[in-house]
Amino acid sequence: MAARPGRTPVTTSFARALSGHDAELVRSDGGTARLDVDRWRGAAAGEDAWLIERCRGSTIDLGCGPGRLVEALVARGIETLGVDVSPEAVAQCTGRGVPVLNADVFAPLPREGLWSHALLADGNLGIGGDPAALLHRAGRIVGPGGTVLVELDPAEPGLWRGEARVRSRDDLTPPFPWACAGLAAFPDLAAGAGLRVGACHRGVRQFVELWRDHADAGRGCRHRRGPLVPERGAPRGTR
Ligand SMILES: C[S@@+](CC[C@H](N)C(=O)[O-])C[C@H]1O[C@@H](n2cnc3c(N)ncnc32)[C@H](O)[C@@H]1O
Numbered sequence: 429m430a431a432r433p434g435r436t437p438v439t440t441s442f443a444r445a446l447s448g449h450d451a452e453l454v455r456s457d458g459g460t461a462r463l464d465v466d467r468w469r470g471a472a473a474g475e476d477a478w479l480i481e482r483c484r485g486s487t488i489d490l491g492c493g494p495g496r497l498v499e500a501l502v503a504r505g506i507e508t509l510g511v512d513v514s515p516e517a518v519a520q521c522t523g524r525g526v527p528v529l530n531a532d533v534f535a536p537l538p539r540e541g542l543w544s545h546a547l548l549a550d551g552n553l554g555i556g557g558d559p560a561a562l563l564h565r566a567g568r569i570v571g572p573g574g575t576v577l578v579e580l581d582p583a584e585p586g587l588w589r590g591e592a593r594v595r596s597r598d599d600l601t602p603p604f605p606w607a608c609a610g611l612a613a614f615p616d617l618a619a620g621a622g623l624r625v626g627a628c629h630r631g632v633r634q635f636v637e638l639w640r641d642h643a644d645a646g647r648g649c650r651h652r653r654g655p656l657v658p659e660r661g662a663p664r665g666t667r
Contacts, residue, residue: 438513438514438555438604439513439514439515440514440516440601441593441594441601441602441604442463442493442514442516442517442594443514443515443516444594444596444599445463445465445468445594445596446465446468446469446493446494446514446516446517446520447516448465448469449465449596449597450462450465450596450597451463451465451594451595451596452594452595452596453551453592453593453594453595453606454592454593454594454595454600455588455590455591455592455606455608456590456591456592456603457588457590459588460595461551461581461583461608463594464550467496467550468493468494468496468550469494469496469520470496471496471499471500472496472497472499472500475629475631475632475633475635476496476497476500476549478629478631478635479497479547479549479577479579479635480497480500480501480504482545482575482577482627482637483501483506483508483544483545483547483577484506484544484545485506485507485543485544485545485574486506486507486508486539486542486543486544486545487501487506487507487508487509487543487544487545487546487547488508488509488510488511488537488543488545488546488547488569488570489501489508489509489510489511489546489547489549490511490533490546490547490548490552490555490566490569491511491512491513491533491548491549491552491555492510492511492512492517492521492528492547493512493514493517493520493550494517494520494521494524495510495517495520495521495524495526495528497510497547497549498510498521498524498526498527498528499524499526502526502527508526508527509527509528509529509538510526510527510528510529511528511529511531511533511537512528512529512530512531513530513531513532513533515530518530533555533556533562533565533566534556534565537569540568540569541568541569541570541571542571543569543570543571543574544570544571544573544574544575545570545574545575545576545577546566546569546570546574546575546576546577547577548562548566548576548577548578548579549577549579550579551579551581551608552579553578553579553580553581553607553608553609554592554606554607554608555606556605556607557589557590557591557604557605557606557607558589558605558607559587559589559607559609559613559617560617560620560621563576563578563617563618563620563621563623563638564620564621564622566621567621567622567623567638567640570640571640572640572641572642572643573639573640573641573642574639574640575626575637575638575639575640576623576637576638576640577635577636577637577638578635578636578637578638579633579634579635580609580610580611580614580634580635580636581608581609581610581634582610582632582633582634583608583610584608584609584610584613585610585612586609586610586612586613587607587608587609587610587613587617588607588608588609589605589606589607590605590606590607591603591604591605591606592604592605592606610634611628611630611634611636614636614638618636618638621638622640623638623639623640624638624639624640624641625637625638625639626638626639
C-alpha cells in the first residue's frame with residue numbers, strides 16, 4: 429500500500445465521509461461536489477443495476493468503499509474482490525462479510541490480467557489524479573476480452589485534473605491529486621489506455637463500458653476512436 433512520494437496518502441482522506449458524515453469534494457479550481465455518502469454506505473440500488481448487470485464474470489472493485497457493489501455481485505454468485513486503501517472502508521466491507529483487500533490500486537493486486545471486469549464507480553476515475561494512468565492500470569488488471577466499467581462525472585464537460593480536499597463540517601483534509609472526467613473525454617482516454625468504448629448509460633448518473641479486446645495480448649491492441657456508441661436496446665433514459 430504505497431503512497432506516492434510527496435503526496436499525502438488518501439488512506440484517511442475519505443474516512444469521515446465513509447463513516448457517514450456529510451462531506452463534499454473541494455477542487456483546487458474552486459469547484460465543489462457533494463459526496464453521496466448515503467449511497468456508498470447503503471445497499472446497491474437504482475442505477476447501480478447498470479454496472480451490476482454488466483459483471484458476468486470475476487470482478488474487482490477498485491476503490492470499493494463500504495462495498496455495496498461487491499455485496500450485490502457476491503449475492504449473484506459472481507466472484508468479486510473489493511480493493512480499498514482506507515482502513516475504514518475495509519472495516520465496513522468486513523462488517524458486510526464481503527471479500528476485500530486493503531491495498532492501493534497501483535500496488536500489485538491478486539490475479540492481475542485475469543479478472544473479467546474492473547469497476548471504477550462513484551468518481552473513482554479520479555484516484556491518483558491521472559485518469560489515463562488509472563485506465564491503463566485497470567485495463568491491465570482485466571484480461572483480454574474483459575471490461576473496465578467507469579462512472580463519469582455528469583457535471584464535467586471534459587477532463588479536469590488537479591488537487592482536491594474533502595470537507596466535512598470544519599474538517600478539511602490536506603490536498604491530494606484527483607481528477608474528473610465527462611463523456612467527451614472518453615474516446616481519447618480509452619484509446620490512450622488501449623481500451624475500446626462500448627455501451628454507455630446517461631441517466632442521473634453516467635457510466636461507460638470500456639473493452640480490452642481479445643486481440644490485445646498486452647500491447648498493440650486495436651483502438652477505436654470516435655463518438656460514444658449508444659447502447660442498443662437501452663431502456664428509456666439510457667443511451
Ligand atoms: C469516491 S469514494 C467511492 C467509494 C465506492 N466506490 C462506493 O461506491 O461506495 C473513493 C474510494 O476510493 C478509495 N481510494 C482512494 N484512493 C485509492 C487508492 N489509491 N487505492 C485504493 N482505494 C483508493 C477511498 O478510500 C474511497 O473509499
